[in-house]
Amino acid sequence: MYRPIKYILSALTLSTVSLSASAQSVAPMTQDVRGFNAKFVAQIEIRNTYDTPQQTTVRVYTPDWHLVEPIYLSNANRLLGPNEKVIVTALISFANQSRRVVYICNSITPRRGGSGQTYRGEVCGKVSAQRLR
Amino acid sequence: MKPLKYIAGLSTAALILSGSASATDRNVNFRGVINNSCSLVVLNDGLLGVSSDQTILSSKQAGGLQGRVSVVTNGYGNTIEVISPSGFTVGPPSANMNTIFESEYSASGGTILSNLLGVVVSILGIGTTTIDIDATATKTSGTFESGAYELTTVVRCIVP
Numbered sequence: 001m002y003r004p005i006k007y008i009l010s011a012l013t014l015s016t017v018s019l020s021a022s023a024q025s026v027a028p029m030t031q032d033v034r035g036f037n038a039k040f041v042a043q044i045e046i047r048n049t050y051d052t053p054q055q056t057t058v059r060v061y062t063p064d065w066h067l068v069e070p071i072y073l074s075n076a077n078r079l080l081g082p083n084e085k086v087i088v089t090a091l092i093s094f095a096n097q098s099r100r101v102v103y104i105c106n107s108i109t110p111r112r113g114g115s116g117q118t119y120r121g122e123v124c125g126k127v128s129a130q131r132l133r
Numbered sequence: 134m135k136p137l138k139y140i141a142g143l144s145t146a147a148l149i150l151s152g153s154a155s156a157t158d159r160n161v162n163f164r165g166v167i168n169n170s171c172s173l174v175v176l177n178d179g180l181l182g183v184s185s186d187q188t189i190l191s192s193k194q195a196g197g198l199q200g201r202v203s204v205v206t207n208g209y210g211n212t213i214e215v216i217s218p219s220g221f222t223v224g225p226p227s228a229n230m231n232t233i234f235e236s237e238y239s240a241s242g243g244t245i246l247s248n249l250l251g252v253v254v255s256i257l258g259i260g261t262t263t264i265d266i267d268a269t270a271t272k273t274s275g276t277f278e279s280g281a282y283e284l285t286t287v288v289r290c291i292v293p
Contacts, residue, residue, distance in 0.1 A: 025170065025171060025290075026170060027168035027170035029168075029169040029170060029171055029208070029211060029292045030210070049172050049173070103291065105289075108175075109285065116179065116180050116190070116281075116282055116283055117178050117179035117192060117200055117268050117283070117284060118178050118222075118283065118284075118285045119178060119179075119286050119287075120285055121174070121288050121290075122173070122287050123172070123173055123289070123291075124289060124290070125292075126291070126292045126293075
């Protein structure tokens with residue numbers, strides 16, 4: 001009785017680990033951050049999910065898709081090796097608001113055969129920031 | 134007097150130690166976090182076919198091929214949308230003149246969707262979803278002239 005449960009638990013654990021290890025282009029997809037001054041910091045992990053090196057581009061957008069110019073953005077343009085991951089740190093202004101929502105988007109435009117049409121994969125993590133006074 | 138004091142002290146300490154050793158259970162907690170993630174992999178780019186009257190360039194035309202993207206999510210709340218091209222990235226000077234762009238997508242696997250316009254935002258199920266995408270450029274007047282054409286469609290995974 002005990003052994004099967006043990007095996008199921010092991011299998012579940014393994015499947016969870018493999019899912020998290022192989023399936024991250026952006027993580028986390030949502031996060032809440034707080035800041036005491038006029039700026040806040042957010043971090044996401046981006047991963048090249050392809051088996052070839054890819055150029056990744058990170059941009060920050062408002063919820064209505066206007067480009068935000070961060071005060072600081074690490075690894076905004078980076079060549080990542082196959083399955084390589086990197087942490088992106090963004091320092092963003094509250095823009096005189098007490099709450100601000102932004103999307104930090106990681107995009108890759110790979111070449112996968114075909115001609116005439118390319119596809120840009122874009123994964124966006126949502127950051128909800130609250131200013132504490 | 135002194136030996137008595139030491140004995141009393143030792144026995145008190147022994148009582149405290151033995152009491153604490155036998156009556157205390159401690160929990161050892163383990164914590165782990167799996168971040169909600171979304172992964173996009175373009176499996177293949179598409180091909181644009183041309184209509185016989187040269188007014189439509191589309192993956193739906195003869196000789197065209199849909200693009201295919203794989204999406205993997207491990208949590209609820211992720212959505213997908215396909216943003217139509219705003220213009221050709223490669224093409225003759227007249228390529229974007231009087232031209233409208235559209236995209237459509239269908240999904241299979243973890244999420245089942247059929248022939249949705251790109252602007253429609255769809256909730257993704259957990260697991261792997263395969264998305265087949267069509268892109269179309271249509272001349273509202275005139276025709277496409279000869280040359281190489283290329284357009285880029287954006288597939289976006291997002292938590293609204």
